[in-house]
Amino acid sequence: MKNLEELLKQETFSDEEIAYLLGLTGTDECNQLRTAAYDLTTELLGTEVYYRGIVEFSNLCELDCHYCGIRNGNDEVERYSLTQEQVVDAALWCGEVGYGSTVLQSGERHSPEYIDFVENSIREIKTKSISETLPEGLGITLSVGEQTLETYKRFHEAGAHRYLLRIETTNPELYAKIHPADQKLEERKKCLDYLREAGFQVGTGVMIGIPGQTIDMLVQDIRFFQSMDIDMIGMGPYISHHQSCMYDKSMMDVEPLLQLAFNMIAVVRLVLRDVNIAATTALQALLKNGREVGISYGANITMPNLTPREVRPSYQLYEGKPCIDEGRADCHGCLQKRVESVGRTVGWNKWGDSKHYMKKSL
Numbered sequence: 001m002k003n004l005e006e007l008l009k010q011e012t013f014s015d016e017e018i019a020y021l022l023g024l025t026g027t028d029e030c031n032q033l034r035t036a037a038y039d040l041t042t043e044l045l046g047t048e049v050y051y052r053g054i055v056e057f058s059n060l061c062e063l064d065c066h067y068c069g070i071r072n073g074n075d076e077v078e079r080y081s082l083t084q085e086q087v088v089d090a091a092l093w094c095g096e097v098g099y100g101s102t103v104l105q106s107g108e109r110h111s112p113e114y115i116d117f118v119e120n121s122i123r124e125i126k127t128k129s130i131s132e133t134l135p136e137g138l139g140i141t142l143s144v145g146e147q148t149l150e151t152y153k154r155f156h157e158a159g160a161h162r163y164l165l166r167i168e169t170t171n172p173e174l175y176a177k178i179h180p181a182d183q184k185l186e187e188r189k190k191c192l193d194y195l196r197e198a199g200f201q202v203g204t205g206v207m208i209g210i211p212g213q214t215i216d217m218l219v220q221d222i223r224f225f226q227s228m229d230i231d232m233i234g235m236g237p238y239i240s241h242h243q244s245c246m247y248d249k250s251m252m253d254v255e256p257l258l259q260l261a262f263n264m265i266a267v268v269r270l271v272l273r274d275v276n277i278a279a280t281t282a283l284q285a286l287l288k289n290g291r292e293v294g295i296s297y298g299a300n301i302t303m304p305n306l307t308p309r310e311v312r313p314s315y316q317l318y319e320g321k322p323c324i325d326e327g328r329a330d331c332h333g334c335l336q337k338r339v340e341s342v343g344r345t346v347g348w349n350k351w352g353d354s355k356h357y358m359k360k361s362l
């Protein structure tokens with residue numbers, strides 16, 4: 001293996017090199033990795049971090065993912081669905097304060113009423129958010145799980161143009177362990193193809209530190225992102241939830257888990273280069289400034305929470321989710337300072353689309 005300084009100058013990496021970088025633990029070495037990823041982000045994407053105000057509009061879910069706090073089988077969680085007016089109001093507020101883009105996320109459902117609800121919400125947000133600062137309205141990212149190709153086409157036609165569907169892990173045995181038998185890895189992969197076909201900028205990602213996951217599996221996850229020509233990445237640490245089926249399975253210790261998650265962001269930046277990478281809320285659940293550290297390791301997207309305060313406690317996918325007792329204005333006040341604390345600026349009133357995607361569509 002070359003020395004680290006030489007390795008970090010490369011533009012392509014072998015599996016062995018990726019595994020070595022992911023496994024770094026020494027303070028100096030991790031700082032070298034961080035600097036290389038941060039500098040590459042600046043070189044390829046500039047200094048701006050883009051906001052996507054996230055509206056978690058319903059915790060009703062038909063699925064039973066073993067790790068998730070809002071899985072269908074959790075009878076202890078209070079279920080809610082926002083009205084269309086509440087969803088549109090939250091999204092429009094984010095446009096008014098300059099965020100440029102919104103993310104609509106919920107548990108997974110397939111009823112015609114639900115599909116209509118999502119489609120109509122997108123249309124209304126799109127029409128009502130057009131302004132002088134946003135002549136094409138808000139950028140809309142969806143995160144509503146596995147749907148049919150026809151449904152994806154309807155959502156895209158209504159005006160959503162980015163979609164996040166995490167593959168969670170690409171290892172078939174691990175995927176089978178953390179999902180019920182009727183939830184198949186192949187189906188999820190097929191949906192990523194459908195999203196591409198429907199015209200979306202396609203985002204995926206994995207949970208990091210799933211019990212039983214190895215560094216080699218994470219290397220293969222990165223290879224999967226490459227082979228699918230993914231445009232956006234959203235990854236975060238696996239954090240246990242006391243009402244999930246995996247609560248007895250051991251979660252990694254916080255310090256090594258965070259380091260692995262930060263290394264994963266940096267290595268994905270070095271390998272995939274010009275994709276958008278989110279500094280996810282789960283990082284902040286483990287470390288107060290986790291999102292800023294994520295940005296310093298090469299992330300360029302952050303997702304302030306716009307979910308109304310009264311329902312936030314019911315959208316706890318994992319334990320310790322931050323800001324559940326705050327409203328959207330509190331997040332707005334503190335986030336800019338956090339972004340600037342790591343030498344970045346906020347890309348106000350911009351969609352901040354994936355450069356990787358834009359290059360392909362030229």
Ligand code: SAM
Nearest residue numbers: 067068106107108143144145166238239317318
């Ligand atoms: N239903 C949609 C879907 O499946 O894509 C979106 C909602 S789902 C709750 C959003 C993401 O939460 C999942 O992709 C998963 O990675 C993450 N998540 C759920 N439980 C988690 C946990 N215990 N720790 C970390 N992330 C978790």
